[in-house]
Amino acid sequence: MHAALLQEIRKHVNLTPEEEELITTSFRYKKVRRNQVVVQPPDIVIYDHFVVSGCLVQYYIDDNGIQHTLLFAPEGWWTTDLPGFLTGQEARYHIEALEDSDLLIISKQVLDKLLVKIPLLNNFFRILYQNAIMAQEERLLNVLSTKVEERYLRFIKKYPQLQNRVPQYLIASYLGVTPEFFSKVKARMHK
Amino acid sequence: MHAALLQEIRKHVNLTPEEEELITTSFRYKKVRRNQVVVQPPDIVIYDHFVVSGCLVQYYIDDNGIQHTLLFAPEGWWTTDLPGFLTGQEARYHIEALEDSDLLIISKQVLDKLLVKIPLLNNFFRILYQNAIMAQEERLLNVLSTKVEERYLRFIKKYPQLQNRVPQYLIASYLGVTPEFFSKVKARMHK
DNA sequence: AAATAAACTTGTACTAGGTTAAGAAGTTTA
DNA sequence: TAAACTTCTTAACCTAGTACAAGTTTATTT
Numbered sequence: 001m002h003a004a005l006l007q008e009i010r011k012h013v014n015l016t017p018e019e020e021e022l023i024t025t026s027f028r029y030k031k032v033r034r035n036q037v038v039v040q041p042p043d044i045v046i047y048d049h050f051v052v053s054g055c056l057v058q059y060y061i062d063d064n065g066i067q068h069t070l071l072f073a074p075e076g077w078w079t080t081d082l083p084g085f086l087t088g089q090e091a092r093y094h095i096e097a098l099e100d101s102d103l104l105i106i107s108k109q110v111l112d113k114l115l116v117k118i119p120l121l122n123n124f125f126r127i128l129y130q131n132a133i134m135a136q137e138e139r140l141l142n143v144l145s146t147k148v149e150e151r152y153l154r155f156i157k158k159y160p161q162l163q164n165r166v167p168q169y170l171i172a173s174y175l176g177v178t179p180e181f182f183s184k185v186k187a188r189m190h191k
Numbered sequence: 192m193h194a195a196l197l198q199e200i201r202k203h204v205n206l207t208p209e210e211e212e213l214i215t216t217s218f219r220y221k222k223v224r225r226n227q228v229v230v231q232p233p234d235i236v237i238y239d240h241f242v243v244s245g246c247l248v249q250y251y252i253d254d255n256g257i258q259h260t261l262l263f264a265p266e267g268w269w270t271t272d273l274p275g276f277l278t279g280q281e282a283r284y285h286i287e288a289l290e291d292s293d294l295l296i297i298s299k300q301v302l303d304k305l306l307v308k309i310p311l312l313n314n315f316f317r318i319l320y321q322n323a324i325m326a327q328e329e330r331l332l333n334v335l336s337t338k339v340e341e342r343y344l345r346f347i348k349k350y351p352q353l354q355n356r357v358p359q360y361l362i363a364s365y366l367g368v369t370p371e372f373f374s375k376v377k378a379r380m381h382k
Numbered sequence: 383a384a385a386t387a388a389a390c391t392t393g394t395a396c397t398a399g400g401t402t403a404a405g406a407a408g409t410t411t412a
Numbered sequence: 413t414a415a416a417c418t419t420c421t422t423a424a425c426c427t428a429g430t431a432c433a434a435g436t437t438t439a440t441t442t
Contacts, residue, residue, distance in 0.1 A: 060332055060336075062332070062335075062336035062337075063336075064336070066336060068332060068335050068336060070328060070331070070332075082321065082324060082325055082328070083325050086321060086325075115314070119310040119311070119313070120310070122310065122313035122314050122317050123306070123313050125317050126313050126316050126317040126320060129317060129320035129321055129323075129324060130273065130277060130320055132320075132324050133273060133320055133323050133324055133327065134273055134274050134277075136324065136327040136328070136331065137261060137273070137274075137327070139331065140261070140327065140330065140331050140334070141251055141253070141259060141261075143331070143334055143335065143367075144253075144259050144334065144367045145251075145253035145254075145255070145257060145259060146253075176334075176335045
């Protein structure tokens with residue numbers, strides 16, 4: 001189970017067997033079922049979640065009750081309410097399982113100690129965050145500069161596995177439009 | 192000149208005088224004049240820029256020639272074309288000085304060596320990136336869930352210094368609307 | 383101080399996407 | 413296997429923001 005996690009970390013930093021052992025014991029296993037709520041405001045989020053298998057979704061509900069999908073987290077992705085996780089404040093984002101999923105979770109406390117014991121791990125998380133920033137810049141620019149049709153094509157290209165795995169209304173919400181309009185766009189595209 | 196930089200770093204990590212000395216010698220001073228172009232695609236960006244005084248702007252020009260402001264970088268902020276800086280690819284973003292500005296710049300090469308010599312500095316950049324991610328999530332949600340009027344109010348609240356320092360068409364571009372429409376929104380608000 | 387350019391405003395016609403509502407199709411649960 | 417819930421589709425009407433064009437104000441340059 002922890003092999004997937006170590007493999008992911010090895011992509012970016014080289015660790016000794018002792019360090020890998022330390023990491024393994026710092027993460028705890030958690031199984032969640034489809035539709036299970038993992039985080040719900042105003043929870044206090046103490047865990048960061050690494051997805052070994054399955055898929056989670058992270059979303060925000062705005063003042064008008066509209067749901068905005070921030071992230072799909074299939075195998076190999078991380079997800080948490082970052083502001084809450086880092087500052088200890090109440091979560092603003094919901095996290096739910098779209099499928100039965102295997103997770104490895106680590107608490108802020110344990111992670112902080114781990115980062116002191118294995119300084120190189122800061123490196124790993126720095127790289128992870130850098131990638132997240134670049135992906136988010138990309139997404140913001142997509143929303144600002146392209147039409148839904150184009151955004152959908154890019155979504156498919158970027159996440160080919162997800163297209164038929166997650167409900168269409170969530171893809172619409174990820175692209176930033178209503179499910180009704182997205183349905184119209186798809187109909188238009190298939191002609 | 193380097194005092195501002197060290198002060199910024201000290202906010203998040205504690206360093207020895209030797210380490211601070213090492214940092215000081217790793218950054219080079221650069222002065223730019225108002226309207227000066229700092230990065231222009233397809234430049235190869237080898238520097239990350241810390242703004243000591245003045246203000247830079249980072250923007251993207253889309254396929255239709257529309258300019259999208261990603262970031263204003265006044266005193267104390269960092270800016271670079273992150274994808275280019277990290278991967279060595281051609282820059283996609285423009286960076287320009289909106290005012291005469293004092294910068295401290297560090298090349299990727301030197302930074303990488305510095306991060307090995309001072310592992311704690313990984314920590315600092317990790318925190319920097321975490322904050323950037325949170326700010327970007329916030330911004331994406333603003334674009335997806337609120338009207339221009341509300342976005343403008345939040346912009347003023349978040350960057351009170353900038354409101355009268357940067358041209359209005361750039362604020363419009365930051366908010367994601369045309370300068371014409373933004374002008375109308377402002378007129379509407381002052382009634 | 384005049385001349386020129388850059389930044390901002392205003393009006394009118396237009397379009398991407400939203401809202402509401404109703405029905406069709408697919409899934410769970412009983 | 414029916415009932416009940418979710419998801420997806422279609423259609424008529426509505427609105428926030430765009431495009432274009434012309435005019436006004438504010439900065440820069442000479």
